[in-house]
Amino acid sequence: ALVSLRQLLDHAAENSYGLPAFNVNNLEQIQAIMQAADECNSPVIMQGSAGARKYAGEAFLRHLIAAAVEAYPHIPIVMHQDHGASPSVCVNAIRSGFSSVMMDGSLQADAKTPSTYEYNVNVTADVVNTAHSVGVSVEGELGCLGSLESGMGEAEDGHGAEGVLSHDQLLTDPEEAADFVRKTGVDALAIAIGTSHGAYKFTRKPTGDILAIQRIKEIHARIPNTHLVMHGSSSVPQDWLDIIRQYGGDIKETYGVPVEEIQEGIKYGVRKINIDTDIRLAMTGAIRRSLEKDKSNFDPRKFLKEATAAAKDICKARFEAFGCAGQA
Ligand code: G3H
Ligand code: 13P
Ligand code: NA
Ligand code: ZN
Numbered sequence: 001a002l003v004s005l006r007q008l009l010d011h012a013a014e015n016s017y018g019l020p021a022f023n024v025n026n027l028e029q030i031q032a033i034m035q036a037a038d039e040c041n042s043p044v045i046m047q048g049s050a051g052a053r054k055y056a057g058e059a060f061l062r063h064l065i066a067a068a069v070e071a072y073p074h075i076p077i078v079m080h081q082d083h084g085a086s087p088s089v090c091v092n093a094i095r096s097g098f099s100s101v102m103m104d105g106s107l108q109a110d111a112k113t114p115s116t117y118e119y120n121v122n123v124t125a126d127v128v129n130t131a132h133s134v135g136v137s138v139e140g141e142l143g144c145l146g147s148l149e150s151g152m153g154e155a156e157d158g159h160g161a162e163g164v165l166s167h168d169q170l171l172t173d174p175e176e177a178a179d180f181v182r183k184t185g186v187d188a189l190a191i192a193i194g195t196s197h198g199a200y201k202f203t204r205k206p207t208g209d210i211l212a213i214q215r216i217k218e219i220h221a222r223i224p225n226t227h228l229v230m231h232g233s234s235s236v237p238q239d240w241l242d243i244i245r246q247y248g249g250d251i252k253e254t255y256g257v258p259v260e261e262i263q264e265g266i267k268y269g270v271r272k273i274n275i276d277t278d279i280r281l282a283m284t285g286a287i288r289r290s291l292e293k294d295k296s297n298f299d300p301r302k303f304l305k306e307a308t309a310a311a312k313d314i315c316k317a318r319f320e321a322f323g324c325a326g327q328a
Pocket of ligand 1: 049
């Protein structure tokens with residue numbers, strides 16, 4: 001059944017687990033997530049970005065997720081709109097039937113430039129007001145996603161925002177987080193702790209100076225009843241990087257957010273963990289391998305089936321590691 005984000009995250013908090021929120025763009029990704037959730041009896045959060053809407057079209061995206069709700073009636077599913085750049089994007093998603101929206105007011109409506117705190121409070125409170133009147137949940141974001149290694153903040157597309165930001169600007173301030181939650185009434189708060197979108201997060205396996213898990217603990221201590229969200233939380237599996245390279249791909253050395261660090265975050269209020277890149281890497285590796293191994297094949301179902309299986313394994317591993325397996 002289609003449920004709100006609030007319903008799932010309240011249950012996750014009561015039972016001390018976290019939920020991956022997977023980005024979806026097409027049939028195969030949705031089937032992979034649902035097959036994994038069905039096998040381990042996990043609730044599901046699927047989210048569509050602006051890029052996903054541009055790729056698939058809003059109607060296709062929405063109906064594909066609705067098909068998952070119909071095909072798996074025993075699994076609670078959240079249809080979430082990821083990184084809304086303005087209130088109108090969120091209101092359109094609410095109108096078309098999404099059960100949760102993210103108002104990302106950490107950036108201005110151009111999705112490129114860091115916004116002021118007042119702007120963020122105003123647009124987020126505005127969306128909460130509309131969404132809550134129809135039972136839809138709202139995620140807000142405070143702080144700037146981006147690299148503590150380079151000091152670069154990032155735009156929605158994962159590319160560097162203009163200007164070099166200080167260490168402090170890149171991390172969410174616990175006092176400001178408390179004020180933001182009080183003023184906006186958001187159901188969940190995305191925080192900045194040094195992660196960034198995409199495959200190139202860290203140039204080495206992250207330690208506390210570049211991945212600030214400690215900051216999660218400080219925020220949670222200040223707002224223990226707020227559900228926290230980690231963006232840019234793909235783990236960037238080295239085995240899939242190796243397979244992509246082995247079959248002709250070109251991916252530079254890079255590291256993601258280790259699953260053990262996410263598990264530590266879950267102990268301190270992290271309930272939603274956004275993952276897109278890991279599914280992309282697994283599908284790309286599987287497709288490269290399949291096409292290389294069976295050069296006479298020209299039926300896309302063959303390599304897409306292998307891509308789906310690879311994505312499914314990633315999803316299942318995350319459901320199990322975050323503690324949501326068995327919670328549907
Ligand atoms: O927000 C970041 C997600 O990874 C979505 O990426 O805009 O390329 O769909 P996208
Ligand atoms: P990754 O690029 O680490 O998968 O993050 C996805 C994300 O945060 C989507 O909002
Ligand atoms: Na989101
Ligand atoms: Zn994100």
